[in-house]
Amino acid sequence: MNTILEALQYAFIQRALVGGVFIGCCCAFLGVFLVLRRLSLIGDGLAHVGLAAGGLGLFLNTQPLWVSIPLVMFASLWILWLSDKADVYADAAIGLVSAVSVAVGIILASVGRGFNIDLFSFLFGSILAISMHEVILSVALSVIVIGMVFLFYHELFAIAFEEEYARVLGIPVEKINKILILCTAVTVSLGIRVVGTMLISSLIIFPAITALQIARGFRLAMLLAAVFSTLSVLIGVFVSYLADLPTGATIVLINFAFFVLSFIIKKMR
Amino acid sequence: MKKAIWILLFGAGIYLCLPCCSSCKQSAQPTPGKLQVVTTLFPLYDFARQIAGDKAEVSLLLPPGVESHSFEPRPGDIVRISKADVFIYTGPLMEPWSQDILKGITNKELTVINASANIQLANEEQQDHDHEAGECTHDHEHEHGGQDPHIWVDPILAQQIVSTIADGFAAKDPANKDYYLANAKTYNEKLAALDTQIRTTLEKCSKKTIVYGGHFAFGYFARRYGLEHLSPYAGFSPNAEPTPRKITEMIETLKKADTSYIYYEELLEPRVARIIAEGAGAKLLLLHGAHNISKQELDKGVTYLDIMGGNLERLKLGLGYQD
Amino acid sequence: MNLIEIKNVCVRYGPIEALCSISLAISAGDYVAIIGPNGSGKTTLFKAILNLLPLTEGSISLYGTDARRFTQWNKIGYVPQVSRNLHKGFPATVREIVASGILSAKSFPRMIFGKDYSKVIKAMETVGVCDLAERLIGELSGGQQQRVFLARAMVNDPDLLLLDEPTAAIDPATREQFYRTLREINTQFGKTIVLISHDASHIGHFAAKLAYLDKHLVFFGGFDQFCISPEMTRYFGPHAQHLICGQHCPMKEKQ
Ligand SMILES: [Zn+2]
Numbered sequence: 001m002n003t004i005l006e007a008l009q010y011a012f013i014q015r016a017l018v019g020g021v022f023i024g025c026c027c028a029f030l031g032v033f034l035v036l037r038r039l040s041l042i043g044d045g046l047a048h049v050g051l052a053a054g055g056l057g058l059f060l061n062t063q064p065l066w067v068s069i070p071l072v073m074f075a076s077l078w079i080l081w082l083s084d085k086a087d088v089y090a091d092a093a094i095g096l097v098s099a100v101s102v103a104v105g106i107i108l109a110s111v112g113r114g115f116n117i118d119l120f121s122f123l124f125g126s127i128l129a130i131s132m133h134e135v136i137l138s139v140a141l142s143v144i145v146i147g148m149v150f151l152f153y154h155e156l157f158a159i160a161f162e163e164e165y166a167r168v169l170g171i172p173v174e175k176i177n178k179i180l181i182l183c184t185a186v187t188v189s190l191g192i193r194v195v196g197t198m199l200i201s202s203l204i205i206f207p208a209i210t211a212l213q214i215a216r217g218f219r220l221a222m223l224l225a226a227v228f229s230t231l232s233v234l235i236g237v238f239v240s241y242l243a244d245l246p247t248g249a250t251i252v253l254i255n256f257a258f259f260v261l262s263f264i265i266k267k268m269r
Numbered sequence: 270m271k272k273a274i275w276i277l278l279f280g281a282g283i284y285l286c287l288p289c290c291s292s293c294k295q296s297a298q299p300t301p302g303k304l305q306v307v308t309t310l311f312p313l314y315d316f317a318r319q320i321a322g323d324k325a326e327v328s329l330l331l332p333p334g335v336e337s338h339s340f341e342p343r344p345g346d347i348v349r350i351s352k353a354d355v356f357i358y359t360g361p362l363m364e365p366w367s368q369d370i371l372k373g374i375t376n377k378e379l380t381v382i383n384a385s386a387n388i389q390l391a392n393e394e395q396q397d398h399d400h401e402a403g404e405c406t407h408d409h410e411h412e413h414g415g416q417d418p419h420i421w422v423d424p425i426l427a428q429q430i431v432s433t434i435a436d437g438f439a440a441k442d443p444a445n446k447d448y449y450l451a452n453a454k455t456y457n458e459k460l461a462a463l464d465t466q467i468r469t470t471l472e473k474c475s476k477k478t479i480v481y482g483g484h485f486a487f488g489y490f491a492r493r494y495g496l497e498h499l500s501p502y503a504g505f506s507p508n509a510e511p512t513p514r515k516i517t518e519m520i521e522t523l524k525k526a527d528t529s530y531i532y533y534e535e536l537l538e539p540r541v542a543r544i545i546a547e548g549a550g551a552k553l554l555l556l557h558g559a560h561n562i563s564k565q566e567l568d569k570g571v572t573y574l575d576i577m578g579g580n581l582e583r584l585k586l587g588l589g590y591q592d
Numbered sequence: 593m594n595l596i597e598i599k600n601v602c603v604r605y606g607p608i609e610a611l612c613s614i615s616l617a618i619s620a621g622d623y624v625a626i627i628g629p630n631g632s633g634k635t636t637l638f639k640a641i642l643n644l645l646p647l648t649e650g651s652i653s654l655y656g657t658d659a660r661r662f663t664q665w666n667k668i669g670y671v672p673q674v675s676r677n678l679h680k681g682f683p684a685t686v687r688e689i690v691a692s693g694i695l696s697a698k699s700f701p702r703m704i705f706g707k708d709y710s711k712v713i714k715a716m717e718t719v720g721v722c723d724l725a726e727r728l729i730g731e732l733s734g735g736q737q738q739r740v741f742l743a744r745a746m747v748n749d750p751d752l753l754l755l756d757e758p759t760a761a762i763d764p765a766t767r768e769q770f771y772r773t774l775r776e777i778n779t780q781f782g783k784t785i786v787l788i789s790h791d792a793s794h795i796g797h798f799a800a801k802l803a804y805l806d807k808h809l810v811f812f813g814g815f816d817q818f819c820i821s822p823e824m825t826r827y828f829g830p831h832a833q834h835l836i837c838g839q840h841c842p843m844k845e846k847q
Contacts, residue, residue: 012544
C-alpha cells in the first residue's frame, strides 16, 4: 500500500494512469463493436498505417500526428470500403491495407532516409513517457469517442447484431459504420503515440473479448469491457512498479489473465 | 472513393520517386583517379575525410538521422560497399551485419579497415563497477560477450582509429602514403589537444557522475576521465521500455545528487530522459554519442571535434565546472 | 389501400436474372404466402420491397410512397430468416433485441426511454417470450429465436409484417403453433402478413393467398384456386400439381 502511494507521487505515473485509463476506455468501448464485427485486428492494421504515415510526417518535417491522423482515417475508410463494396473479407481487407502501409513505411524509411530524429523512436510511445499535452489530448479524444459511442449506442448495437436488419430499421448504416471506423482511426493514431502499438491493439481486443465471455447483456458487456480495461491499466502500472517490470507488457499480460479467468468462469457455469 | 485512392497512390508514387532520384544522383559517377571510401559510422567518416584530404572521396553509409544500432543496409548500400576501394567499419560488434556482407563481396580489390583492430574492447562488467541503478546494457552487447563497441568517444582511442585508417589508406594507395600519414599526424594532434582540453576542464568540475537518459555510449570516455554514469535503460532499442522502478530510482538519485541536469542521446526522441528530468526538476542536455548525425547537422557540416567540443561545454554545466 | 404495390419489377445481379416482370398488390388485412422452389427469387423480392437492393426495372411502392423514398419503417415489421449460428455468442438479451425494433420509429438521436419499454413488454407478451426476456439470444432454440424476432418486428405495432422463411429453423410441431400465432395476429390484431415459405402444403391451411414465384410470378390467388388454376396447370403440367399441393390439398379433401 505504501509503495502504491509512493508510486502515485510521481507525475509520470499519474499521467500513465490517467492517459492509460482514458485511452483504454475508448479502446474497450470501440473494441466491443469491432470484435463483434470481426474487425478486431483493425487496431494492429491501423498501427502499421500509423507507422507509414508518421514516417511521411517526419519526412515532411511536420508534427507526425497531424499527418498520421488524417492518413490513418483515410486508411480506415479504405478498409471499410474494401470489406463493404469490394466484397473482400474484413480480415483480408485489414491485412491488405496494413501490408501496403508496411511496405510504404519500409520504403519511406529506406529510400527517403534523412531524418533529424530516428523514425521509430518518434512513432512509438510508451505509457510511462506520456506528456501533459498528450494526457490532455487523450482525455479530449476519449470524451469525443465515448460521447459518440453513447450517442449512437442503439445504432451501433443494431448494426453489430444484424446489419441488414439495421437498414430495415431506417438506420443510416454507412454513416454509422464510418463514424465507428473513424473513431477507431483517431484512437489508434493517437494511441500509438501515447501508449505504443502493442498496448493499443491489445486494449482493443482483450477487454472486449473478456467481457464477451461472461457478459449477460450488451450494456453489461460494454460496462465490463471498460472495467477490465481500467483495471488492467491500474493494476498493470502498480504491478510493474512493484515487481520492476516493463509496464506495457505487464498490462498486456494482466489483460490476458482477465481473459483466462473469464473463460474459466464461463466454462464453470 | 476509387478516384481518391488513385490520387493517393499517384501522390505516394511521386513522393517515393523524389528522394530516390536525388539519392541516386549523389552516388552517381565516381571521380576517376580518386580513392572511393565508404564508412559506416559518422566518426569514421569524419576521420577518413580528414586523412584523405582531396585524394579520396569519402562517403557515409548511414543515412542522416538513422539510429545506428538498428541500421540494416539495403541492397544499394551493399553495391556501394562492393564498388568502393576502401570500406571502413567500427567492428563486428557495432555493425553485426558487416560480416555476412563482407563474406559475400567478390571485389578482390576492396580494402577493408576494421577501425577497432588495434583496440582492446572493454567488457561491460568492468565498465559499470559499483553503482546500483546504472545498468548500462546493449542488447547486442549481451549477444557479443558484453563488450562495448563505442570506442570513438574516447579521444585517445580515436587517435588509434585515425592511425589504423591512415595505415590502411597508405597500403592501398602507396603513392600518397606520406600525404595520408602527415594528415593523420596533424589530426591526431588535434585529438590530443581535445584530450588535454577535456582533462583540464573536467578537473575543474566538482561532480563526477553523468546522469544519462539513453543507452550509455560513453563507457570509454567515462573510464578515461574517471567519471561515473547512471542510465535507466536495459537495452537501447527505441521500443524497449524502462521499468517504472528504474525511472523513479533515477529521479531519486538525481534529486539526491543535487545535479540539475540529465543528459539525453542524439537522434532518439528523449521521452524517458524528459520524464526523469521533469520528475527531478532537472534540465535536459544533449550528450552526443556521435554514432550518426541528423540531416540538419549534415547540412551544417558538423565534425567530430565540433560534437565533442559541444559535449564538453554541456558537461561543464552538468558536472559543476568552476573556473 | 394497397400496402405493397409491385409494378413490373425486375432484379438482375449482373447477367443473372433473379426476378422478372413481377406485378403484385397486397392490401390491408391480407395474409399472403410467397412460395416457390429454391432460388426462385423469394428472398430477393423481400429485399427489393425493403429497399435493400436496387431494382433493375419497375417500381415498388409502400403505403403509396415509392420504396426508395419511404421513411416510415415503423409501419413495417420485418422478421429475417433465422440461422442458428449467426448469433451464437452475441451478448445481447432478448429484451435488448426486441427493444432494438423501437429504432424504426426514431430518428437521430435515437434514444430508447422508459415508455418505449412498455411497448417491448407488450410485444413480448403477444408472441409469448416474456419468460425469456433476460436470456441471451444465442442460448435460445430456433423456434424461440423466431418468436423473439417476431416480437422485435411487432414492437412498433406495424400494420404490415414481412417474414422470411419463419419456419425454416423450427421443428414441425412448433411450426403449426407458430402459424397459429401468426393467424391470430392476422385475424385478431388485423395485421397484414406476407411470408416466404418453402412448403405450400402447410402454409396453405393458414394463408389467405398464395403467390407462386419462379423468377416470374406464376400464380397469385387463394389457396382453393391454387391447385386447380390454369396457370399452375400450365406451369406444372396437368398431373404434377398434386406434388406441390401434397396430400393436404383442400380440393382433394373436398373430393
Ligand atoms: Zn550505441
